[in-house]
Amino acid sequence: MSRTNRGSCSWGSGRPSSREGDEDGVNHEGREEHEVKKFVFFAAFVAFVAFVVSWxxxxxxxxxxxxxxxxxxxxxxxxxxxxxxxxxQREASWPAWVSTRDTEIRERLAAGDEDSVITFLLFGVTFTSQPRYSFATAVATREPDAVVADPVVQARIKGLVAAVASPGANERLQFARRxxxxxxxxxxxxxxxxxxxxVLRAALTRMLADYDAYFRDSAPGATLFRNRGLSSDTSIYAAFAIDAALKDAAAMGVLKQGSVRRVAVIGPGLDFTDKQEGYxxxxxxxxQPFAVTDSLRARNLAAPRDFQLMTYDLNPRVNDHIAAARxxxxxxxxxxIQLPRDPAQQWVRDLLGYWTRVGGKIGATVPPVAPPPAAGRVDVRAVRIRPDVVQxxxxxxxxxILQRPEPLPDSDRFDLVIAxxxxIYYDVFEQSLALANIARMLHSExxxxxxxxxxxxxxxPVHQIGxxxxxxxxxxxxxxxxYQRE
Incomplete structure (x- = not known):
């Protein structure tokens, strides 16, 4: 029984067979292809190692x-x-304290996740036809049990559980289920x-009670949320405030045209359903990462070449979201990005003007997602950010609080850090530790x-200048x- 030759392998001799034109009997094309594959694999491996090291x-x-x-x-x-x-004793116990405290800080993410689900419960319009439940009204009531017993809230709880039981591809419902x-x-x-x-009733009761305690807290407002879960919520307000500060800092000569090459955004956040009655x-x-980039370009502050923006967050959801976008x-x-605006909020002219132009330097206006009827009257503007900006x-x-980017040579230090x-989620001691870490991240001035x-x-060596x-x-x-570094 004869064996069939396959490719260039001769089963009879166990040696490579010669092809016409290969005088030395070697398959050069196959070897070259193999070398190319090895190079591609090596390059991919090096890129992966570089990514892991940088991460x-x-x-x-x-x-x-x-x-x-x-x-x-x-x-x-x-x-x-x-x-x-x-x-x-402090010096001896410091490494253990730091490690333990880092674990405790990261564990606060779970309570923050619950808070995000509760704001989703109160304001969401995709899983129920019930009216949005004003969080301001809920807090003003100051009776958590009465809020939970409200018929609108009860209907929302029932509707959310039904939707979460069959979440489909809805990212918010999937997260709420987890x-x-x-x-x-x-x-x-x-x-x-x-x-x-x-679970939802208990979480809502706890969240309302927490807010009641915060409003009664005698500690400085700068540390108001030091015992609260770490929430990742964000909205256009913070982006507008930073834009206004950049405008003033540029006018005062604190930041000069084309001088901002490296930027760090600490806690960029995710717009899940913002606690300020989001959607x-x-x-x-x-x-925020995109809004900051847009503002720096609009104010002519961004370096024309080699501009980079790093985001630093301890929430895997935030980091994974940005990595997936890249x-x-x-x-x-x-x-x-979708930018909703509730006309009933009566924004001031400057904020309204910002809403109409944000994103113009890094993308183009596109048709927005149409809000469902349950959302009520809401204006929406959408901007598609260019891929090169995302990257x-x-x-x-x-x-x-407890970690800093290292190694960080002078050439890689930051011109601008935003937090x-x-x-506000930390006490004075931990805020001071954070400031020490940020000081190490900033270059002089x-x-x-x-x-x-x-x-x-x-x-x-960091002092307030305006x-x-x-x-x-x-x-x-x-x-x-x-604040500016010496």
């Missing part, structure tokens, strides 16, 4: 940098676990769905913009403080 290029805040902060703050501002220790399932809920049974409704009828999105952009896909933005996992609606006033300590008041409505505003 994990950080170091813990060392005790020598924390000690001046511990020495400068009043004892009551120092964590209980460190307060009564001697300097030598959050509820953490409580051991099985949506495939009647008992499980009843349990899901109880859910468009895909989950991030706004991957799609590498294949030529843009990124569309300028790189996400990194980082706990800014809005993030430091680099600028930090934040809507959180910070303690200035002698050991941290501020901008951003007015949203007749009753709503924010302050952006400008």
């Amino acid at each position: 994990f290029s950080w170091s813990w805040l060392v005790y020598s940098d924390a000690k001046p902060i511990l020495d400068a703050l009043r004892p009551e501002l120092i964590p209980d676990a460190l307060r009564s220790l001697t300097p030598m 959050v509820i399932e953490r409580h051991g809920i099985d949506f495939t049974t009647d008992m499980g769905r009843q349990g899901a409704r109880e 859910d009828f468009y895909p989950v999105q991030t706004i 991957q799609r952009a590498a294949r030529g896909a843009g990124y569309t 300028m933005i790189t996400p990194r996992d980082l706990d800014i 809005t609606n993030i430091l 680099g600028v930090l913009l934040t809507n959180n006033p910070l303690f200035e300590l002698p050991a941290i 501020e901008t008041k951003a007015i949203y409505t007749d009753g709503g505003s924010d302050w952006i403080a400008w």
Whole structure:
């Protein structure tokens, strides 16, 4: 029985067969193809290693940098676990404290996820025909049990559980299901769905009680959310406030034309269903990284070449979302942001003007997602960001309180760092640690913009040099403080 030759392999001799034109009996074409494949594999491997190294290029805040902060703050501002220790004991226990505290901070994401699901429950319009439940009304009621018992809220809970039981491709419903399932809920049974409704009622009660406690808190407003879950919500307000601050900083000569090459956005956030009565009828999105890039270009502050923006967040959902957008952009896909506006909010002229122009320097206006009738009257503007702009933005996992990007040579330090609606989740000690880390990230005369006033300590070479008041409505505003590194 004869064997059939396959390709260039001779089963009889076990040696490569000669082809016409291959005088030495070697298949050069096959070898070249093999070499090309090896090169491609090697290049891909190098790129992967570079990505992994860059993703994990950080170091813990060392005790020598924390000690001046511990020495400068009043004892009551120092964590209980460190307060009564001697300097030598503090130094010895510092690595363990940092590791434990990082774990505790990251665990706060779970409560923040629940808060996002509750705002989705109250304001969402894609899973129910019930009217949106005003969170301002809920807080003003100051009776969590009464809010939970409201017929509109009860109908919303029932509708959300029914939708979450069959989420389909809806990203928000899928996320809500994962959050509820953490409580051991099985949506495939009647008992499980009843349990899901109880989970939502309990989470809403807890969230309302937390807010009541926050409003009664006597601590400084700058640390108001220090015991609250870490939420990733965001909206156009923070983007507008930063744009206003950039305008003022440019006018004062603090930031010069074409001088901003590297930018860091700490806590870029995701527009899931913002707690300030946001919406859910468009895909989950991030706004601030693109809005900052647009503002820097509109103000002629962005460097004409080699502009880069890094985002730093400890929430995997945020980092994964931005990384996925970059991957799609590498294949030529843009990124569309939806910008809803509730006319009843009566925005001031400057905010309205910003809403009409934001994104114009980095993309083009496109038809927006049409809001469903349950959303009520809402104006929507949409901008598709160009793929090349999306690829300028790189996400990194980082706990800014206890970690810093390392190594960070002078050429890679940042001209501008932005941290809005993030430091308010920490106490004075941890805010000071964050400021020490940010100082290491900034080059000399680099600028930090934040809507959180910070303690200035002698050991941290960062000082406030100005501020901008951003007015949203007749009753709503924010302050952006400008800090500069020596």
